[in-house]
Amino acid sequence: MKKKIGNQTIIFPSKPCVIGFYTVGGIKEGKGNLQEYLDFILEDDNFGEKTFEKAERKILEETMTKAIEKSKLKPEDIDMLVGGDLLNQIVASSFSAREFNTSFLGLYGACSTMAESIAVGACLIDGQFFKNVLCSTGSHFSSAERQYRFPLELGNQRPPCSQWTVTGAGSTVLSDKGSKIRVVSSTFGKVTDYGIKDVNNMGAAMAPAAMSSFVAHFEATNTKPSDYDLILTGDLGKLGSEIFIDLMENKNYKMGANYSDCGHMFFKNNQKTFQGASGSGCSAMVLNSYVFKQMQKGKFKRVLFGATGALLSTTSSQQGDSIPGICHVVEFEGGHE
Amino acid sequence: MLLMYVKVFLVGGFICMLGQILIIKTKMTSARILVSFVVAGAILEGLGLYEPLINFAAAGATVPITGFGRNLAKGVIDAIKEKSALGIFSGGLTATAAGVAASVIFAYIFALIFSSKSKNTK
Amino acid sequence: MDAVERNKQYNKYVEAKTPQTKNFPTLIYAYLVGGFICMIGQGIFDAIAAIFPTMGVDAINAWMLIILIFMASFLTGIGIYDKIGVFAGAGSIVPITGFSNSVTSPAIEFKKEGITFGLCAKMFTVAGPVIVNGLIVSFIVGIIYLFL
Numbered sequence: 221m222k223k224k225i226g227n228q229t230i231i232f233p234s235k236p237c238v239i240g241f242y243t244v245g246g247i248k249e250g251k252g253n254l255q256e257y258l259d260f261i262l263e264d265d266n267f268g269e270k271t272f273e274k275a276e277r278k279i280l281e282e283t284m285t286k287a288i289e290k291s292k293l294k295p296e297d298i299d300m301l302v303g304g305d306l307l308n309q310i311v312a313s314s315f316s317a318r319e320f321n322t323s324f325l326g327l328y329g330a331c332s333t334m335a336e337s338i339a340v341g342a343c344l345i346d347g348q349f350f351k352n353v354l355c356s357t358g359s360h361f362s363s364a365e366r367q368y369r370f371p372l373e374l375g376n377q378r379p380p381c382s383q384w385t386v387t388g389a390g391s392t393v394l395s396d397k398g399s400k401i402r403v404v405s406s407t408f409g410k411v412t413d414y415g416i417k418d419v420n421n422m423g424a425a426m427a428p429a430a431m432s433s434f435v436a437h438f439e440a441t442n443t444k445p446s447d448y449d450l451i452l453t454g455d456l457g458k459l460g461s462e463i464f465i466d467l468m469e470n471k472n473y474k475m476g477a478n479y480s481d482c483g484h485m486f487f488k489n490n491q492k493t494f495q496g497a498s499g500s501g502c503s504a505m506v507l508n509s510y511v512f513k514q515m516q517k518g519k520f521k522r523v524l525f526g527a528t529g530a531l532l533s534t535t536s537s538q539q540g541d542s543i544p545g546i547c548h549v550v551e552f553e554g555g556h557e
Numbered sequence: 558m559l560l561m562y563v564k565v566f567l568v569g570g571f572i573c574m575l576g577q578i579l580i581i582k583t584k585m586t587s588a589r590i591l592v593s594f595v596v597a598g599a600i601l602e603g604l605g606l607y608e609p610l611i612n613f614a615a616a617g618a619t620v621p622i623t624g625f626g627r628n629l630a631k632g633v634i635d636a637i638k639e640k641s642a643l644g645i646f647s648g649g650l651t652a653t654a655a656g657v658a659a660s661v662i663f664a665y666i667f668a669l670i671f672s673s674k675s676k677n678t679k
Numbered sequence: 680m681d682a683v684e685r686n687k688q689y690n691k692y693v694e695a696k697t698p699q700t701k702n703f704p705t706l707i708y709a710y711l712v713g714g715f716i717c718m719i720g721q722g723i724f725d726a727i728a729a730i731f732p733t734m735g736v737d738a739i740n741a742w743m744l745i746i747l748i749f750m751a752s753f754l755t756g757i758g759i760y761d762k763i764g765v766f767a768g769a770g771s772i773v774p775i776t777g778f779s780n781s782v783t784s785p786a787i788e789f790k791k792e793g794i795t796f797g798l799c800a801k802m803f804t805v806a807g808p809v810i811v812n813g814l815i816v817s818f819i820v821g822i823i824y825l826f827l
Contacts, residue, residue: 248677265675271791272673361677371788372673373755374805375764375771375780376587377580377705380698387677415686416693420584424693459697466692491679542686558725565721566714569774573713574706576769581700587772587781588805594773595813603820616721619740620747621713621773622809629817634824645821649814656775657810659745660782661802663752668786668798671756 223346226440228433229407232346237399238392238552239352240291241508242283246361246387249505252487252497257509258388259286265362265387273307276360280305280389281316283508284356287391291352291398295320298393299350302337304328306359306385306500308367313356322354330529331426331455332409333357334390334504335548338525339406341394342550351396358389359499368419368534381421383457383483383498390504392512401515401554407437411531413544419537423460423483423495426528429545430456431467434526437549438473445475449520450511454503454527454547455483457495482506482527503527515554523552561615568610568617591622598626603634628652705768712763712770720747720774744775751776755783781805 223230243258250261260282267282269275280303288295301320304327305312317324329336334357341353362372364385370376394403412429430453438444445451445468456464461481468475486497486506507525514520526549537543576590585593598621601607607627610618618624632652636644650657680688724743727734734742754760760780764771771777785804789797803810 246677247675248679251679265677362673362675365676366673366788370587370805371784372676373758373761373780373784373787374587375755375761375767375777375784377700377764377768379584380700413686414689416690418584421693421697424697428689463693463696562718562721565717569717569720570710570714570770573770573773574710576713576773577706577709580768581702581705587777588808590769590772591778591781591806591809592812595809596816599813599816599820603823616724616743617714617717619743620717620720620775622775622778623773625775625778625809626813626816629813630820633817633821637821637824642825645818645825648821649817653813655741656744656748656778659748660752660779660806663749663779664783664786664802665798667752667756667783668790669794671758671787672790673788674758676761 226407226436228410228436229405229440231405232342232403234346234396235402235404236342236345236394237397238401238403238512239395239398240287240293240393241391241512242287242290243390243505243509244279244283244388245505248487248491249386249388252491253485254505254509257513258505259509265360272360272362272366273311276305276307276312276358276363277315279360279387280312280356280358281319283358283389283391284316284320284354287354287393291393291395293352293393295322298322298352298354300325300341300344300353301356302327302341302353303356304333304337304500305357306330306364312358329546329548330531331498331500331503332527332529332546332548333500334507335454335525335527335550338392338394338403338550339408339548342403342406345394345396353394354391355394356389356391357500357504359385359387359501361385361387364499378494379420380494381423381459383422383455383495384487384493385499386486386497386501386505388501388505390501390508392508401512401552404551404553405441406551407433407440407549409433409546409548411544411546413542415542417537417540417542419532419543422498422530422543423457424463425530425543426545426547427456427460427463427467430464430526430528430547431471433547433549434468435471435473437524445473445479448478448522448524451475451479451524452503452506452511452526453481454529455496455498456481456528457483457498459495515552521554523554525550525552564614565617568614569620572621572623594622595626595629598623599630602627602630625653625656708766709768709770712767713773716770716774716776723747747775748779751779752783755780756787778806778809
């Protein structure tokens with residue numbers, strides 16, 4: 221059966237199942253719009269650890285362990301770990317994977333990692349290579365700030381187009397059977413760069429990548445935005461999602477009320493995050509709490525999840541390079557459990 | 558005395574407000590603003606324009622980082638007067654030594670005592 | 680259209696759409712906080728002058744700066760200075776206290792990477808350019824002064 225239906229789009233005829241998922245959020249995240257959906261909210265962003273990096277690891281590990289539990293499997297049943305994060309050399313993911321006796325595929329998609337890891341996991345299962353795959357990613361505000369931006373105690377003013385990197389993680393267990401929430405197809409993104417150099421305006425940098433992947437997905441699957449119950453972009457934020465809507469309009473796709481952005485919907489207005497949330501944990505938390513839980517209740521039957529990432533490094537931007545973006549799209553179908 | 562404090566407030570606040578305009582118009586961050594103002598202070602002192610400002614506004618002119626730039630330039634000029642050409646190298650740091658050393662020493666002490674706090678609580 | 684032209688147009692579009700920092704009240708807060716910090720400096724100056732009437736102006740100035748640097752360093756340590764910076768912007772960056780904050784904050788932050796390679800090595804990541812550029816400009820001023 222022909223599985224490649226477009227230049228970048230593939231379908232999964234066996235429709236791998238989402239059999240378990242778990243999220244952990246930080247203090248600020250627990251006061252946001254996802255508070256009723258997150259599985260566990262930290263009392264302390266350090267999670268008892270001495271450094272932010274170690275905390276990020278522990279948070280990720282917690283989601284991985286608990287997602288396996290919720291899927292009613294044992295750690296030995298997991299055939300492959302797929303994941304990445306924002307830290308240099310994706311140490312949070314590698315060090316978390318160290319705690320499991322399972323093969324590990326490390327990915328780097330910046331904030332698009334959740335979609336990337338599920339897409340890769342679905343390929344491994346639909347290709348009948350593996351039976352159970354654990355897909356995870358997360359981020360930590362403090363570790364991201366000190367790596368990409370400034371020391372936390374520096375008295376800087378954040379510009380109004382900036383976003384807030386979330387503290388938290390999400391993990392998904394995919395299997396060849398066992399659930400009504402299933403992965404149907406995926407569009408793998410191309411690196412898209414429209415020349416934005418402002419590191420404080422990630423939304424504008426990533427929006428073209430989102431447009432490119434979503435257009436590719438609609439064309440390959442012969443669908444339009446209104447065919448879906450929910451369409452999500454990763455963390456374009458308020459400005460980024462407005463730009464995305466404009467870009468899609470230029471390509472003759474009208475984004476309606478079923479479109480939302482994980483970054484924009486994450487925090488409440490009074491939490492002062494300007495454009496909203498960002499970080500690989502953002503889309504991971506939204507997907508693995510709100511989206512899947514609502515799908516279990518039958519509220520969303522057809523979901524398009526397009527996590528977006530900005531593929532810069534501190535060095536690249538200091539050397540004057542613009543910010544390339546990427547967006548991976550995954551299509552889920554679901555029903556009442 | 559009160560008039561002095563008013564002048565201090567007016568001039569000091571104004572210099573800071575100029576910095577804020579830079580932030581708004583150019584998206585500069587801490588480091589670039591500090592650099593611009595230090596350089597400006599040094600140049601103004603070189604042109605002999607900063608001294609009158611200090612006479613007028615005292616702390617309103619010495620507290621902003623422009624004052625630090627001024628001290629660097631003044632230090633160089635004074636050292637040249639006293640020690641000749643060597644002053645172009647030694648004068649700046651000598652004049653500002655107390656401030657730089659204080660920054661380093663206090664930073665060290667407080668960094669040992671305190672740790673980074675999570676900002677992620679609201 | 681080719682990529683260069685597309686990028687140019689996109690950048691123009693984004694620039695028009697991107698929200699800017701609002702002029703009020705940030706300008707007012709910067710003015711108020713900056714002016715206030717300078718007044719505190721003046722108060723310290725006057726207090727020292729009163730307690731040590733024989734001390735020269737330059738020495739009192741130096742002590743005033745040292746005390747301000749101490750206060751800012753402490754406020755950075757207890758996590759208050761960055762909160763001031765959020766609304767004060769340049770009002771907390773431009774006074775000498777901003778310089779102190781920029782030295783203390785990376786020292787605190789990178790302590791986790793060890794005292795030598797973290798705290799000490801990274802102390803001037805933000806303030807380094809200030810010292811470098813300040814010295815260079817004063818050097819140039821000196822050269823000009825020498826030859827005039």
